[in-house]
Amino acid sequence: MQEVVLRGRGIVEGCCEGEALVSAQPISFLGGVNSINGKIISKNHDLYGKFVKDKVLCFPHGSGSTVGSYVLYSLAKRKLAPKAIINQKADPVVVVGAVIAKIPMIDGIDIQQIASGDIVKVDAFRGFVKIVKLRR
Amino acid sequence: MHLTREEERIYCGEHGWASQMCMKILIQLGDLFKADRLIPIRSAHVSGVSYKTLGDAPIEFLKVLADAGGRVKVRSTLNPQSFDPDQLGKKLPEHVRKRQQAILDQFDRMGFKSSLTCTPYYLGKVEKGWHLAWAESSAVVYANSVLRAYTNREGGPSALAAALIGKTPNYGVHQSENRKPSILVHVEDPLMNEMEHGTLGIYLGRILGDRIPFIEGLKKSSSEDLKQLGAGLAASGMTNMFLTEKTYSKSREPIEKVSVKAADIRKTCEELSTNPGGQLDLVFVGCPHCSLREVKRIARLVDGKKIRGQLECWVCTSRYVKERAMEDVKRIEKAGARVLVDMCTIVSWTEKMGIKSIMTNSAKTAYYAPTLNRADTRLASLEECLKTAFRG
Numbered sequence: 001m002q003e004v005v006l007r008g009r010g011i012v013e014g015c016c017e018g019e020a021l022v023s024a025q026p027i028s029f030l031g032g033v034n035s036i037n038g039k040i041i042s043k044n045h046d047l048y049g050k051f052v053k054d055k056v057l058c059f060p061h062g063s064g065s066t067v068g069s070y071v072l073y074s075l076a077k078r079k080l081a082p083k084a085i086i087n088q089k090a091d092p093v094v095v096v097g098a099v100i101a102k103i104p105m106i107d108g109i110d111i112q113q114i115a116s117g118d119i120v121k122v123d124a125f126r127g128f129v130k131i132v133k134l135r136r
Numbered sequence: 137m138h139l140t141r142e143e144e145r146i147y148c149g150e151h152g153w154a155s156q157m158c159m160k161i162l163i164q165l166g167d168l169f170k171a172d173r174l175i176p177i178r179s180a181h182v183s184g185v186s187y188k189t190l191g192d193a194p195i196e197f198l199k200v201l202a203d204a205g206g207r208v209k210v211r212s213t214l215n216p217q218s219f220d221p222d223q224l225g226k227k228l229p230e231h232v233r234k235r236q237q238a239i240l241d242q243f244d245r246m247g248f249k250s251s252l253t254c255t256p257y258y259l260g261k262v263e264k265g266w267h268l269a270w271a272e273s274s275a276v277v278y279a280n281s282v283l284r285a286y287t288n289r290e291g292g293p294s295a296l297a298a299a300l301i302g303k304t305p306n307y308g309v310h311q312s313e314n315r316k317p318s319i320l321v322h323v324e325d326p327l328m329n330e331m332e333h334g335t336l337g338i339y340l341g342r343i344l345g346d347r348i349p350f351i352e353g354l355k356k357s358s359s360e361d362l363k364q365l366g367a368g369l370a371a372s373g374m375t376n377m378f379l380t381e382k383t384y385s386k387s388r389e390p391i392e393k394v395s396v397k398a399a400d401i402r403k404t405c406e407e408l409s410t411n412p413g414g415q416l417d418l419v420f421v422g423c424p425h426c427s428l429r430e431v432k433r434i435a436r437l438v439d440g441k442k443i444r445g446q447l448e449c450w451v452c453t454s455r456y457v458k459e460r461a462m463e464d465v466k467r468i469e470k471a472g473a474r475v476l477v478d479m480c481t482i483v484s485w486t487e488k489m490g491i492k493s494i495m496t497n498s499a500k501t502a503y504y505a506p507t508l509n510r511a512d513t514r515l516a517s518l519e520e521c522l523k524t525a526f527r528g
Contacts, residue, residue, distance in 0.1 A: 011168060061346075066272065
């Protein structure tokens, strides 16, 4: 297959490869994600019932309460955090959460190019995402 | 971003780990948002105080900061915790009370005021044009829109970092050019009460993204109405301020325009009421915390009445306001309601207290309660809430 490379801006440094979990909707970490098990619990959310653990979590941007940053920290301490975060447009709640939880993060990516289940390589040092294997 | 020599020394760790970590957070944010420098702030307000929303991991983070000598550099206040220690605390397991206290202890060690309210603006003056670093999204919108102070929408940790450094990156709504509206919202039908203002906030938050709206049609709105509007806006969206006819004169530059009709408000209110007719366990007002004026109004409305059956009625405010309204508080308590302080219902342990259904005048609470409290909701005006809760 042809490799697809998407360029953005590295925000929190780091490199990883993992399975994408993609949402078309913003995520509110407070109230939207259970900090004990990492499950998405906002009703009507397109990722409702999914777990963020070890996923490359792709969503447009954060929303909702600022306490959301600590939810990311809490998830990281429990080893339930996403492997990386890809945003269309970064917002402070998610950025600070990624900084203190040490989760590699990139923004400025057209996340519609990525589908849940794709295997993607994230290089947040240089600010790009490579889709290495499309979902079957 | 330009750093002073002193700031560079802090970044390199010369002032210890706590200051270094805080400086890293501020600089990351500053770089991200293309700030030119750090600017001094008048006050900081930190969210993320309730053990229920924080969980255990952040306690370690706070303790490490306090152990490493982290101390506030400016007036710094705290958001609510997860229960009122004098009233509901005894209903909760000891480990919950202990963990909550552990969080408060760490903040205390760092020099925070134990304000424990989401309305720090009722506790001390905030002047127009002051730069602040506030978390608590409803207070951010209130500060920018009603008080005309300047604060970005901080996260719990970034406000904490700003409190410990005494500065914040200069970007976003700290700069006047970023405080202009990009969308005109015309409210066609007059809003009838505070609940409808909050509902408008939820409706707009969903469609605005991070755009600043100029909202026409709020000439008769009180500051408490605008508090509800801001709380709703911030709950469902990223907007951190709005402008009204009082704070902005309409410019001639053409901008996108949307209209909001009474039917839009009604439909949003219906969506936010997951249990419009069923049994109720709790009637709750005070999200965001009641002002002194609201406490007095509630006292007038329930004076001489009695609460119905097994229903609970909570009025949440700050300890500061409660202490200044003791006569009104007595009247409210005589009618059978509780006036609770230091706590926020949506970050409290309602589930553990058997509360499955909540009636409220706060659109923000109605928006969060189904997920945060696993409770059904009924959204109505303050007057209707109190009519439902009390007889006589």
